[in-house]
Amino acid sequence: MQMHGFLGRVADVLARHLLSWLHRRVEPGSREWLDALTAESECAEDGWQRLRWALGGVPLVWTINQRRQRNEPARGIMRARIVLGVANIVAIAGWYAVIIPATYGATHFLRCHLSFGNQPGGCQEHPFVFASIAIGGAVLGMIIALALRARFAAYWWAVFAAFTTVGSVWYLRSGIVDLPRYGATQSTMLMAATLGVVLAAIMRETPWTETYDSAGAPASFLSRHSITAHLIAGTISFALADALSRMRDRSLVADNVNHYAILGSAMFAAILAGLIRRLHRTPVERPL
């Protein structure tokens, strides 16, 4: 009997969480019917009944979102998508056109003006100069992409910045100048950075859930603990990239420095993705 009561309470909690999760999947202006279903869930006699009732919210939310898409003017959506696509392409391609010549130009110009301990004569290209300009350029690209509201481009530059930062630190720490020899590690770091950004982006909440929730639904665990969310994203990215690199090149396992570099890429990328999420938050007006 006690077990039955406990399970009923669990079902009740699940039902409430499901309803609050469903509320976050619907725009505030379209929540009337989901609010109606939620209000009626109070009539349920026990937790199991409430859970069964709440499960009906899933097809309802699907119907609501389908209806909203149908009612939106198609031309407006198409135009918005084209503008967004162009903004993303401009932010990526345009900035590549600036960063690459700037990086090579600056390293060429500075190679005989800066001396480094591990470079005979100090007259060679050095990862420090190369990376500083590349990182600076990528971060600037990210800021410009955010200003253009081109979120995809911002994530793109976040990956680039994370990868180059960790790669440069790793190279400088190891005193490695012969970059092509470490192509496998580079690939893994890039993979970890990409996964870190992608996972952190997936973990972000839908923009309208962060500013207003008509049902007073509690924010999800991941939105309440964003640092934890990004650490999880970074760790998963690291684990995936590391596992793939182990399959590809067994000797990579022997070098702990590689692991730190990959972990660093993943974590840094996840944090950058979190910053993008925060900067890209869309305010939503509370309906009357």
Next chain:
Amino acid sequence: MPRPPNTSPQTLSVLALLLESPRSWHYGYALSQLTGLKSGTLYPILLRLADQGWLETRWAEPEQPGRPPRHTYRLTGAGARAARTTLAEAAPSRMTRRLAAVPGSR
């Protein structure tokens, strides 16, 4: 050939129930209990009927303090006329079968 709108057995059972007392306001939970439809089937039907102008909706004050306002429904004048026509046109055997399945209709 696509089915005419609002002629599914589930929609017909909702319309039949609403037509029993067309001027009264109905609660979603009670409609679900009386028709035997699950919330995931009932609410999309109600939403569609409201979009088509067959159904009037209203938020009612809660009967108990601390509870949220409840959404209530009744057929509009045009909705009641259209529902009568639809029910009359529906195959009698189908309706009979469906209504037989509705708790409290026997």
